[in-house]
Amino acid sequence: xxxxxxxxxxxxxxxxxxIAYAIALYMDWDKPIWAGWTAASVSLDATxxxxxxxxxxxxxxxxxxxxxxxxxxxxxxDRWLFFLFFSLWVAICTYFSFGxxxxxxFWQQAGFFAVVVGLDSAFSPANAFAIAIERTQGAGTGLLxxxxxxxxxxxxxxxxxxxxxxxxxxxxMKALFANSMGRLLGRPDAGSVPGAQLAQLQxxxxxxxxxxxxxxxEVNAMRPAWRRCRAQIADxxxxxxxxxxxxxxxxxxxxxxxxxxxxxxxxxxETRLTQIERMFAGDPPTRLPSTIKLESAEQVRKTLxxxxxxxxxxxxxxxxxxxxxxxxxxxxxxxIRDHEHHHAAAGFRQSAVRPTVDRDRxxxxxxxxxSAWLAFLVVIYVPAVPGELAALGIIIRIVVADxxxxxxxxxxxxxxxxxxxxxxxxxxxxxxxxxxxxxxxxVLLFAFVFVVDYAFHDPKQMLWxxxxxxxxxxxxxxxxxxxxxxxxxxxxxxxxxxxFVLLSLTEYLPISQQxxxxxxxxxxxxxxxxxxxxxxRGWGRQHEPSLAARWRxxxxxxxxxxxxxxxxxxxxxxxxxxxxxxxxxQVQALAMSLQALSFRMQExxxxxxxxxxxxxxxxxxxxxxxxxxxxxxxxGQVAEKxxxxxxxxxxxxxxxxxxxxxxxxxxxxxxxxxxxVSAEESGNMYRLLGAHRGLSxxxxxxxxxxxxxxxxRLREARF
Amino acid sequence: xxxxxSEFAAGGIYFPPLLIAxxxxxxxxxxxxxxxxxxxxxxxxxxxPLVLLAFAVIYTVLIGxxxxxx
Numbered sequence: 001x002x003x004x005x006x007x008x009x010x011x012x013x014x015x016x017x018x019i020a021y022a023i024a025l026y027m028d029w030d031k032p033i034w035a036g037w038t039a040a041s042v043s044l045d046a047t048x049x050x051x052x053x054x055x056x057x058x059x060x061x062x063x064x065x066x067x068x069x070x071x072x073x074x075x076x077x078d079r080w081l082f083f084l085f086f087s088l089w090v091a092i093c094t095y096f097s098f099g100x101x102x103x104x105x106f107w108q109q110a111g112f113f114a115v116v117v118g119l120d121s122a123f124s125p126a127n128a129f130a131i132a133i134e135r136t137q138g139a140g141t142g143l144l145x146x147x148x149x150x151x152x153x154x155x156x157x158x159x160x161x162x163x164x165x166x167x168x169x170x171x172x173m174k175a176l177f178a179n180s181m182g183r184l185l186g187r188p189d190a191g192s193v194p195g196a197q198l199a200q201l202q203x204x205x206x207x208x209x210x211x212x213x214x215x216x217x218e219v220n221a222m223r224p225a226w227r228r229c230r231a232q233i234a235d236x237x238x239x240x241x242x243x244x245x246x247x248x249x250x251x252x253x254x255x256x257x258x259x260x261x262x263x264x265x266x267x268x269x270e271t272r273l274t275q276i277e278r279m280f281a282g283d284p285p286t287r288l289p290s291t292i293k294l295e296s297a298e299q300v301r302k303t304l305x306x307x308x309x310x311x312x313x314x315x316x317x318x319x320x321x322x323x324x325x326x327x328x329x330x331x332x333x334x335x336i337r338d339h340e341h342h343h344a345a346a347g348f349r350q351s352a353v354r355p356t357v358d359r360d361r362x363x364x365x366x367x368x369x370x371s372a373w374l375a376f377l378v379v380i381y382v383p384a385v386p387g388e389l390a391a392l393g394i395i396i397r398i399v400v401a402d403x404x405x406x407x408x409x410x411x412x413x414x415x416x417x418x419x420x421x422x423x424x425x426x427x428x429x430x431x432x433x434x435x436x437x438x439x440x441x442x443v444l445l446f447a448f449v450f451v452v453d454y455a456f457h458d459p460k461q462m463l464w465x466x467x468x469x470x471x472x473x474x475x476x477x478x479x480x481x482x483x484x485x486x487x488x489x490x491x492x493x494x495x496x497x498x499x500f501v502l503l504s505l506t507e508y509l510p511i512s513q514q515x516x517x518x519x520x521x522x523x524x525x526x527x528x529x530x531x532x533x534x535x536x537r538g539w540g541r542q543h544e545p546s547l548a549a550r551w552r553x554x555x556x557x558x559x560x561x562x563x564x565x566x567x568x569x570x571x572x573x574x575x576x577x578x579x580x581x582x583x584x585x586q587v588q589a590l591a592m593s594l595q596a597l598s599f600r601m602q603e604x605x606x607x608x609x610x611x612x613x614x615x616x617x618x619x620x621x622x623x624x625x626x627x628x629x630x631x632x633x634x635x636g637q638v639a640e641k642x643x644x645x646x647x648x649x650x651x652x653x654x655x656x657x658x659x660x661x662x663x664x665x666x667x668x669x670x671x672x673x674x675x676x677v678s679a680e681e682s683g684n685m686y687r688l689l690g691a692h693r694g695l696s697x698x699x700x701x702x703x704x705x706x707x708x709x710x711x712x713r714l715r716e717a718r719f
Numbered sequence: 720x721x722x723x724x725s726e727f728a729a730g731g732i733y734f735p736p737l738l739i740a741x742x743x744x745x746x747x748x749x750x751x752x753x754x755x756x757x758x759x760x761x762x763x764x765x766x767x768p769l770v771l772l773a774f775a776v777i778y779t780v781l782i783g784x785x786x787x788x789x
Contacts, residue, residue: 384735486730494738501745508768577756718761719752719771 005045008154010453013043014446015153016146021445021478022438023141028480033473034135038142040449040469046158047150048215049207053105054143055214060109061139064093065132067110068117072128082118087372089114090396091365094403098361102210104404111368111400119393158212159219165208166333167280169201169233174273176240177322181266183247184255196568198237206230225336232329239325242603243318245596248697249311249690253304258312261295265319268292272326279333289330294319306665307658310690313683314603356551356558359525360566363511364403371399371506378498385498386491395499402503405463407515407573410503416464417500420471421493428476433484441478448472516578516714519570526563526594527639529556530601534632537608561602564595580713586705593705597698604691612688613681619668623661627692630657634699643711647703654696665689725787736787737779743786744779 003011016039024032042054067089075082093111097104116135121128150156176198181187209226212219219226255262268290275285294316301309375395379385402413427448435441449469456465475492507513533556536549545553568591572584579587630653637644677685727734752771755761764770 487732490730490732490734497742505772508771512768716759716762717764717767718756719767 003154006454006457009043009045009457010450012146012149012153013040013453014450016040016043016142016149017449018442018446019149020142020145022442023145024138025438025478025480029134029138030131030479031134031138032478034138035142035145036445036478037470037473038139039146040142040453040473041466042143042146043453044211046156046161046208046211046215047147048158048211048213050146050150051143051214052211054147056103056106057109057139058136058143060106061113061132061136063106064110064113064115065117065136068114068121068132069128071114071118072121083373083376086114086118087369087376090372090400091369094368094400095358095361095365097400097404098358098364102206108400108404112397115393115396115400119389119396157216158208158214159216162205162208162212162216162219163280163282165201165205166229166233167277169198169205169237170273170277170280172198172201173233173236173240174270174277177266177273178270180240180244180247181262181270184250185263185266198241202234202237205233222336225332229329229332229336232325232332236322236325236329239318239322241595242599243315243322245599245694245698246311246315246318248701249308249693250315253308253312254300257300258297258304259294259316260297261292265292265294265323269322269326272330276326276330276333279337284337285330285334289327292323294323305662306669306686307662307689307693310686310688310693313686314690314694317687356555358558358562360522363513364406366510367506367513368396368399368403370510371502372396374502374505375399375498378502386494391491391495391498394495395502398499399503399506406513407518407570408463409515409573410500410507413463413467413503414500416467417471417496418493419464420468421475421496423468424472424475425489427472428489429484429486432476432482515570515573516575516718519567519574520714522563522567522570523594523642524639525559526567526598527635527642529559529563530597531632531635531639532556533560533601533605534628534635537605537628557602557605560598564591564598567591567594574714577718578714578716580710582708582710582713586708590702590705590709593698593702597695597702600691600695600698604688604695607684607688607691610684610687611681612684613677615672615676616668616681616685619672620661620664623664624692627657627661627696631696631699638703638706641711642706643709645699645703645706647700647707650700650703654700657696658693661689737783740783740787741775741779743782744775744777747778747782748774 017036020035020039021032024035029035038054038057042050042057044050044053071082071086071089075085090111093107093114097107097111099107113132113135117128117132121131209219209230213223213226214220259265271287272289275287275289279285296316301312304312372395375392379388379392385391402410427444431444432441435444452465452468452472456462456468471492475489477488512518533553536545536553568588571587571591574584574587634645634650726736727739748771751774752761752767761767761770
């Protein structure tokens with residue numbers, strides 16, 4: 001009989017929880033729940049993923065405990081100062097926990113453990129140290145137990161999943177490339193690959209690589225090569241997605257005449273991707289990449305308008321990049337397969353980090369700080385709050401955890417929470433008192449954890465799984481000297497009710513976290529950032545910008561690059577009342593057009609730093625500036641009211657500008673001696689012109705999508 | 720009318736009357752907000768979240784004064 005992965009996972013989790021509880025009870029630790037809960041919370045599909053999560057938990061516990069000690073050491077005499085710095089620390093941890101998927105859990109735990117040391121110790125330094133040590137050893141035991149269970153019982157190595165995901169990712173990119181090439185060459189549509197699917201596969205690949213480095217020595221030994229592979233796959237995906245945006249400008253061109261070897265080029269790239277897929281599957285490549293360079297039929301090219309040349313130049317540049325990346329990716333995967341460590345590691349560079357402030361992460365950090373303060377004031381000024389300081393600790397911990405699912409409304413937490421409490425109640429009151437040995441308790445624990453883990457295995461049910469297991473462990477409150485009190489049960493239920501009241505308040509204050517409010521705010525920010533970027537670029541820069549100006553530009557560039565992804569995520573959670581006659585598909589279409597606009601803005605920024613011929617700049621400066629100012633004005637308008645721009649009017653305006661500029665470029669080119677402008681400068685000019693035109697086209701497309709949205713309904717005030 | 724607040728006992732635990740009043744007040748405020756949303760009447764309020772808070776306070780005071788102590 002073959003057991004399903006779901007059964008194996010539930011079995012391992014239940015067994016690990018039983019053993020972790022057994023150790024904690026045997027050692028007579030104060031709170032055995034820490035060992036049991038850690039064993040349950042680190043259980044993931046692959047052992048490496050669990051180890052990584054567990055190590056993050058331990059490291060976070062150490063850092064958080066240290067922060068808790070420091071806060072107690074400095075401010076133990078003054079509760080207001082203590083809480084001020086304490087909330088600041090928790091806010092900092094929340095901010096950084098959104099920074100990367102990899103260290104998310106570490107920062108969350110660093111915030112949790114400061115709460116544990118600072119509040120659970122009830123301001124007693126002696127307690128604080130004992131509590132920190134005990135909780136950390138409880139968490140360590142839970143992790144160790146789960147690791148041993150994971151390694152001994154149906155060990156699941158991440159390497160095979162990593163390679164399979166790599167294969168799927170390559171296959172999807174190949175399908176995307178083939179589909180795009182088919183569209184350009186006029187072949188029948190073979191069906192598109194959704195961008196969201198590629199993004200999900202990429203995220204899975206990234207997570208599995210982190211895990212495989214820990215549970216597979218083969219991956220660990222080739223770590224630099226695997227990381228390079230990850231960076232190259234991300235680069236290729238980005239290049240392919242950007243390339244999609246060029247098609248509107250290319251579709252009316254006869255590309256086979258303009259680039260005679262384009263079909264052969266497409267075949268070569270597809271073959272390379274097929275070979276990479278084969279290598280991920282464990283088979284050797286049947287052929288090596290051939291050298292191929294896009295040819296250009298100069299005579300036919302000269303018959304094109306300058307803007308068509310610009311569009312072609314941009315697209316050729318992108319395809320050349322795709323060619324280079326696929327060649328490098330082939331070499332890297334081949335090196336991984338042959339274990340040519342040094343060869344593959346050579347040339348690997350960590351991607352440049354762009355440190356800047358993320359407003360949404362700041363907003364979440366502020367929400368956590370506001371919730372912590374509200375809870376603190378309630379505990380201080382409202383008499384007989386159930387649990388008092390312990391309740392404050394639990395509330396802050398749950399608030400920190402809740403920020404991870406910021407777009408899920410508080411109401412979504414209420415049902416699983418009270419369902420969990422209701423399920424745990426009869427077990428705690430009627431079943432646990434009837435047990436007389438650990439063997440009997442172990443059967444109960446095993447059965448409960450197994451059933452919950454098995455029933456809520458789907459990632460979409462994660463919230464139910466977490467809340468059921470956590471509330472069960474919290475409510476039965478296992479210790480060696482077991483007590484049964486309805487008061488404990490009632491207090492816990494009241495603490496959670498208080499938590500929901502506070503969370504509901506901070507969903508509106510100080511910054512509203514309602515999906516429709518967040519969506520509108522982000523949209524306005526996106527367009528204002530685009531407007532700023534348009535205002536700060538230009539060919540006639542006389543002096544270097546100041547440090548503050550450079551920082552602002554970096555901030556807005558970051559906003560433009562990241563906001564479309566956030567808008568797509570929040571757009572899925574817009575309430576039906578806010579949508580009105582808008583369909584979810586129209587919201588996603590708007591998100592895609594925003595993504596296209598974002599790519600165009602990035603393209604323009606990249607093309608803007610290329611060296612341009614002074615002669616051409618002088619000739620075209622006034623016209624390009626006029627165009628820039630017009631686009632800037634449109635951004636200003638759509639930031640206030642996205643529906644104000646009429647797509648037809650915008651299109652005719654764009655066409656008029658293109659005709660006028662086309663004539664101006666021709667005049668300029670005729671006047672300038674061909675020898676004074678180098679081929680590179682000419683290419684750079686076409687790239688820049690292509691970027692300007694692409695941006696305008698993207699704006700027209702966006703205005704079409706924006707017209708479909710029921711804006712009055714989205715803006716309407718509601719509770 | 721007897722205006723002396725009386726405690727609620729459940730399983731031997733006494734709950735303060737204000738707690739029960741505030742829970743009921745919140746539930747009623749939430750129900751009112753849902754009804755106003757349903758009939759698109761919330762657009763006539765300047766800042767609905769604050770109105771929700773005001774409803775919760777009004778209901779809590781009303782329940783605490785007229786319903787709970789009786």
